[in-house]
Amino acid sequence: MTTQTLEVVGLTAGYGTLTVLRDANVTVEPGSVVALLGPNGAGKTTLLRAIGGLLTPTSGSVRLGGTDITGRGPTKRAAAGICLIPEGRGVFPGLTVRENLLLAVDGPLRDRYALAFETFPEIGKRLDAKAGSLSGGQQQMVALARAFLPDSSIVVLDEVSMGLAPLVIDQIFDALEVLRESGKSVLLVEQYVGRALGCADVVHLIDRGRVSGPIDPSALGEDELMSRYLGLDIAAG
């Protein structure tokens, strides 16, 4: 599947009468990694949910390859290539790894998940284990496996490193490079600012629902980023 440009244009969204996100503009170019950084409650998850079609905005649009997809639900967006990996381990602990993986595909598991198994060999070896018996890191790899499917072209990740040991976080960030190298684009929300700056081509800051314009992370060090825009209690991983 060819990766297309994802555009969030003038998006305002919230919950009931609460407006969380105001006039957000974010563009994810094909093959690029875009990081969205900001404090707790700023609206990061809300933006990702609106991109995934889980939340209907009050105004603005989401466009894929120039086509307005704002009115499409999550299933159609997934079919169009948008792969949302939500916060928390998105696995069913009582099902085996194989059963978890089969939820997202038809057809032979080994073919469809070839890139995922190459990237995370331990999950390919544990297909018959209950997902709940795996370590937290391995469960996150199972949750992430969908991102490696050939039909996932834009991968949207909400705090994938949450609660994981530093070595596992290294593995996950190496895996993001694999995604990029395979031609996919990545939009990620990440609490570890240093890690996000290390892999992102473009950064957007978000504070109280306001999203900054695109920032070139190489032009801005982590300290400057933190002090100029955030002033947050964010751990530098």
Ligand SMILES: Nc1ncnc2c1ncn2[C@@H]1O[C@H](COP(=O)(O)OP(=O)(O)OP(=O)(O)O)[C@@H](O)[C@H]1O
């Ligand atoms: N389902 C909901 N109903 C009502 N308010 C919500 C709901 N989900 C989130 N909110 C509120 O919207 C605001 C933004 O939440 P959101 O989860 O988008 O922030 P975030 O930047 O992802 O924060 P965190 O880092 O804590 O996940 C918060 O004030 C939150 O309380």
